[in-house]
Amino acid sequence: MGTYVPNTEADRKNMLKACGMERMEDLYAGIPEELKRKEPLRIPEGKSEMEVRRLMEGLARKNRVYGTVFRGAGAYRHYIPSIVGEVVGKEEFRTAYTPYQAEISQGVLQSIFEFQTDICELTGMAAANASVYDGATAAAEACGMCLEKKRRKILVSAAVDPKVLSVVRTYAFGRDAEVTVVPEREGVTDLEALKSLADGETACLLLQTPNYYGCFEDADAAAEAAHGAGAKLIMSCNPIALAIMKTPGETGADIAVGEGQPLGLPLSFGGPYLGFMAADEKMTRKLPGRIVGQTEDRKGERCFVLTMQAREQHIRREKAGSNICSNEALCALTAGVYLAAMGPEGLRKAALSCRAKAHYLKDRLEEAGLKAVYAQPFFHEFVTAAPDEQAAERILKALEARDILGGLPLGGGRMLWCATEMNTREEMDRAAETVREVLDA
Amino acid sequence: MKLIFEQSAAGRGTAYLPEIDVPQTAPDFKGRETPLRLPELSEIQVDRHYTALAKETRGVNGGFYPLGSCTMKYNPALLEDAAAQPGFRDVHPLQPDAAAQGCLEVMRKAEAYLAEITGMDAVTLQPAAGAHGEFTGLLLIKAYHRARGDGERTKILVPDSAHGTNPASAAMAGFEVVNIPSDGKGYVDLQALKAAVGPDTAGLMLTNPNTVGLFDPNIAEITKAVHEAGGLNYYDGANLNAIMGIVRPGDMGFDVVHVNLHKTFATPHGGGGPGSGPVGCKDFLRGFLPGIRIAEEDGMLRRKEAEARIGDVRSFGSNFLVAVKALTYMMILGREGIPETAAGAVLNANYLMHRVKDLYPMAFDETCMHEFVMTLEALKEETGVSALDLAKALIDHGIHPPTMYFPLIVHEALMVEPTETEPRETLDQAADTFRAVMEAARQHPEEAHLAPLTTRVSRPDEVKAARKPVIRYDFDHPMD
Incomplete structure (x- = not known):
């Protein structure tokens, strides 16, 4: 049956x-x-x-959905306005294929054109593509865009999300490129080390800001070091932070990438998520994947089509810059709806709220006896140290008992915490209280 | 239609977030310098805008969607319900294994079912799309040869009828691509293949049924020739829907496969994604698999990493919600429903082919698998009406056009894949429409270039779009 x-x-x-x-x-x-x-x-x-x-209901029940989450590390719990789910659930958007037939795909095409514009606005870059699989593949594809015959070395800051580094390494294994990690010092990229590592064989530097530990990097200095060696700068940014921070475009980055999951996508145990990619004018034609462009139809009506396809696998085959075919179109639509609903002020409020709450949480946790590991400006994540690994484990266990998912253990008693607009003052006080009880016991 | 930015009015918006209930400290980081020009709209405007866009988007439920190679089958409603459960949707990928046992069980079950269907020993759900799976599978092959100290194997053989992703993936994985010609029937040219394999062969990539919709009967000989030369065989699962439960890639001699959950396993394609391209492999490649492996220890499922893994191909374990949908689908179908589905797809394709083939010359006139390829070369020569013209005419009759101009080895190609979920009546109506459109094209070829006439937009100028690309809204020079 x-x-x-x-x-x-x-x-x-x-x-x-x-x-x-x-x-x-x-x-x-x-x-x-x-x-x-x-x-x-x-x-x-x-x-x-x-x-x-x-x-399937039985399987879903075997998972735990925490009332309070203080864990990010690449996947963030944010408020998702109801309108987002309503729009994204529409059957037409959900079940359509890639918009090859423009006449009956204007809706999808226009939504992607709008998404590309959103990403350009967020990043301050000239051009964006229709999305790639996730933030890590966006970073890896961006590194691929920068490889040249004589520039085969990819520099990656040690403060980049280790999962992103792992994906960059995998893609580099494919392309027979070399990955060199630029050490981190006090939670940010070691600029002196960067200057000595960047040379005539360097294709690019991948810098994440705010970085894996939540710290803002000195992107201007990193840009200068990379460009000074003739290498490209790839900046990976949290899209919500981009509402308030100096953008990759303003920094002079050549490529901007990031994980778009915070823009209206649920945690979903890791996917589907959304990789966004944007480039400056000179790198635009090297962007991988679908790009939607504006044109006119035979009656002179403004309309949209898949364009610049001469870059892509179905035309160029083995000479294509990337093999990407399917992307994350419905997730890009999700981000588009989220941004349209939130608007510039709403997104700014989300960003300010994230920052304020994370700073509040850090202060409370410090009062409770944890030590902040880094003294850098940070966005919505930060690292603490407990006296030892066992103490960190006890803290996380005690938080679990109160329906709280605590910071991500990084080993050696260190934990990576995250707060977003979803976390109330009361939740943070309760978490700090729990930490105090464990450490005082 | 107006862009969302053209409807914006400063100061409009909806309050979704509460006031910030903690003190704010002064910025200690470099702030944004330029204004963020996102649209400012009231919620009703947002809702109406996307409703208007949805009306200009064609989904599977909007009518027959025989887009060849894309397997546009019906996406069962239950799949959405299953994936929308908070117990899946609101689970953090880095929460402890003990708190994610349901997710891990979903992944383990989906992996096991896919391994059985493809005849493989292990599966990873990490790749996020078919092409991503190809890249992953080729890296397994690369890692395998390297681990054996066999670094001279630098070439991947790809038939000239292959999907464009095949050669592109091979290039991304650092291989040199050797194109293998097809013979007169669209099958791999065995002589050419045997002449091409050698000590530099890393592997072969093949779709079977192939891209002209035929099952290559020499498949065992093909995979054997590659194995004997020391290469591995990669199966592109784009066309698995035709044969699942009937014949398995693992039994045809393939070592690595990818499947497209968004084709064969009924997960919706989302206007271009998210998809999911799990990769399966034989036991000897298991240790190279990327991402996480799920193992049971003391009654608990735990995430592990394979010892020689190639790394990760994306951040977390999988496009998880897509895997939830595919598992739901496989559970509904079960062991008897899977081959029944495949046979239904093949029957529908053959039936529609027989209903139109006196008017539409087939590129290869024999029993097809789940899709068939027509060539309109003669029509083009005689009347000037192209495959594109006919495709556009179908839009006016409510049919989504077939895949056009693919595979590249067939001129003026239209590739039709009805899928198993279409009832006979739909196929009969479609056949009548195909016939009527052909007759109209022959009678009034000059009008054929005007189609479609029923859509707001008709025949966008793609050359203009590519020549001077406008790929974002220009706030400084508004359009209308």
């Missing part, structure tokens, strides 16, 4: 007959018998919708 094949036994019989066949097996007469599977697949029998619904 339980397939979505509408044709009945009688339909099938008639259809086979029209094709000059008798049995369903005839459809597969061209496949050598010895290759065919003789036994049923070793997976369970099909089930009714009601049974499967119950099974």
Whole structure:
């Protein structure tokens, strides 16, 4: 039972007959018998919708949804206005394919054009693409854009999210490029080390700000060091922080990337998320993936199409800069709706709120006995140190008992905390109180 | 239609966030210098704008969508409900394993089912799309050869009928691409393949059924030839819908596969994504798999990393909610529903092909798999009406056009994939429409270039778009 094949036994019989066949097996007469599977697949029998619904509900119940979350590290819990889900749930957006047929895809195309504009505005860059898989692949693709015959070295700041570094390394393994990590000092990129590492073989520097530890980097100095060696600067930024911080465009970055998940996408155990990429004028044609452009139709009506396709795999094949085909279009739409709903003031408020709450939380946790590890300006994440690893474990356990997901353990008693507009003062006081109880015990 | 930025009015907005309930400290970082020009709108304007955009977007439920190679099957409603549960949606990817047992079980089950369907021993859900899976699979092949000290294997063989992602992925993985010609029937030219394999062969990438919709009967010989030369075989799962439960890539001699959950396993495509491209492999490649491996220890599922893993290909474990949907679908279908689905897809394709093939010459006139390719070369020569013209005419009759001009080995190609979820009546109507459109094109070829006539926008100027790209709204020079 339980397939979505509408044709009945009688339909099938008639259809086979029209094709000059008798049995369903005839459809597969061209496949050598010895290759065919003789036994049923070793997976369970099909089930009714009601049974499967119950099974999936049972699986969802085995997860814990915390009332309070102080964990980020690349995935952030933010408020998502109801309008976002309503729009994104529309069947047309949800089920359409890539908008190859412009006449019946103007809605998707225009939404991507608007998303590209949003990303240009957030990053201060000249051009953006229609999205890539996530922030890490955006960073890795950006590094790929910078590789030249004689510049095969990718510099990555040690304060970049380690998951992003891992993906950059994987992509570099593919492209036979070299990855060198620029050490970190006191929570930010060591600029002296950067200056000595950046040379004539350096393709780019990947800098994240606010970085993995939440600290703002001195991006201007990093830009100067990278450009001084003739290398490109890739800046990876939290899109909500971009409402208040100096943008990659203002910093003179060549490429801006980031994880778009904070823009209206739920945590979803890690995906689907949204990689955004933007470039300055000179790098625009190296951007991977889909790009939507404005044009006119035969009646002179303004409209939108997939454009600059001469860069892409279906035209260039092995000479394409990237293989990307499917992207994260529905997630880009989500971000577009989120930004349209929040508006510039709403996004700014979210950013200020994140920053204020994180600073409040840090102060309370310090009062409770944890030590802040870095003394840098920070956005909505920061690192604390507990006396030892066991103390950190006890703290996290005690917080769990109060329905709080605490900071991410980084080892050695260090924890990476995050606060967003979702966290109330009362929650933060309660968390600090719990920490105090553990440390005082 | 107005852009969202053109509807903006300073000061408009909806209050979604409360006032900040903690003190704010003075900025100690470098602030933004230029204004952030996001639209300022009331919620009703946002809602109406996107409702208008949705009306100009064609989804699967809007009508027949036989877009070849894309498997635009119906996306069952239950899949959305399953993925929308807070118990999946609101789970942090870095929360402790003990607090994410349901997510890990979803992943482990989905991996196991996909391994069984493809005939592989292990699966990773980390790749986020088909092309991403290809890249991942090729890196497994690269890592395997390197680990054996076999670094001279630098070439990947790709048939000339392959999807463009195949050669592009091979290049991204650092391989040299060797194109293998097809024979007169669209199959891999065995002689050419045997002449091409050698000590520099890293592997072969193949889609089977191939991109002209035919199952290559020489497949065992093909994969054997590559193995004998020391290479590995990569299966592009784009066309798995035709054969799942009937014949498995693992039994055809493939070592690595990717599947497209957004095609074969009914997860919606979202206007271009998110997709999901899990990669499966044989046991000897398991240790190279990227991302996380899920192991059971003392009755608890735990995240581990494979010992020789190639790293990560994205940040977290998977496009998880897509995996939830695909698992839901596989549970509904089950072991008997999966081959029934495949056979239904093949029957629908053959039926529609038979209903139109006297008017539409087939590129390869034989029993097809889940899709078939027509060539309108003769029509073009005789009347000047192109495959594009016919495709656009179908829009006026409520049909989403087939895939155009692919595969590249067929001229004036239209590739039709009805999928199994269409009832016979829809196929009959579609056949009638295809026939009527062809007859109209022959009678009034001059009008064919005008289609579509029923849409607000018709025949956008793509050359103009590419020549001087306008890819963002220009606030300083508003358009209308």
